[in-house]
Amino acid sequence: MRGVSSSDVQDYFRARDSFAVAKLMRKARWASPVLLDASVSVADGVEAKEVDPTVILGQLVAMVRGVEFNVSVVKTDLVWPTGWRKLLPWEAWVEVIDAKTTNDLAAIDPRQISSLGSRWSQIEEFSRGSWSVADLQQLVLDLSRLARRTVDAGDQLYVWTCL
Numbered sequence: 001m002r003g004v005s006s007s008d009v010q011d012y013f014r015a016r017d018s019f020a021v022a023k024l025m026r027k028a029r030w031a032s033p034v035l036l037d038a039s040v041s042v043a044d045g046v047e048a049k050e051v052d053p054t055v056i057l058g059q060l061v062a063m064v065r066g067v068e069f070n071v072s073v074v075k076t077d078l079v080w081p082t083g084w085r086k087l088l089p090w091e092a093w094v095e096v097i098d099a100k101t102t103n104d105l106a107a108i109d110p111r112q113i114s115s116l117g118s119r120w121s122q123i124e125e126f127s128r129g130s131w132s133v134a135d136l137q138q139l140v141l142d143l144s145r146l147a148r149r150t151v152d153a154g155d156q157l158y159v160w161t162c163l
Contacts, residue, residue, distance in 0.1 A: 012143060053095065
């Protein structure tokens with residue numbers, strides 16, 4: 001996995017499998033499948049600028065699980081690009097989020113959203129003020145709802161990252 005910087009953009013979305021992801025990426029012309037412009041989306045997802053899966057989402061998931069954070073809390077695997085394109089330098093990629101993380105996000109009790117968002121806002125990565133507490137509470141709700149739809153549909157949760 002490539003390093004994530006504060007200028008990276010992440011969008012989380014659901015799809016059946018890696019073949020469906022490849023199809024979405026072709027349809028989105030390698031841009032985010034979540035939001036192509038103000039009116040077009042090819043995937044059910046959530047915009048989450050700067051919320052990488054390993055560190056920032058990982059800290060939320062650690063809070064949900066009641067465990068101490070470490071970089072292996074959320075597990076991901078690269079699913080796009082594929083084939084020979086993996087050998088080229090790339091500025092965007094898609095990873096699948098592990099099922100345990102998806103299930104944990106889906107199981108967040110709506111009554112916990114406010115406190116989780118408030119606690120999450122205190123992590124060092126949010127100290128530069130790019131997200132308000134209210135924005136993070138909404139993001140927790142949106143991610144939980146997306147994960148719930150993912151589980152209900154028998155899909156997998158993915159993250160698209162762009163440098």
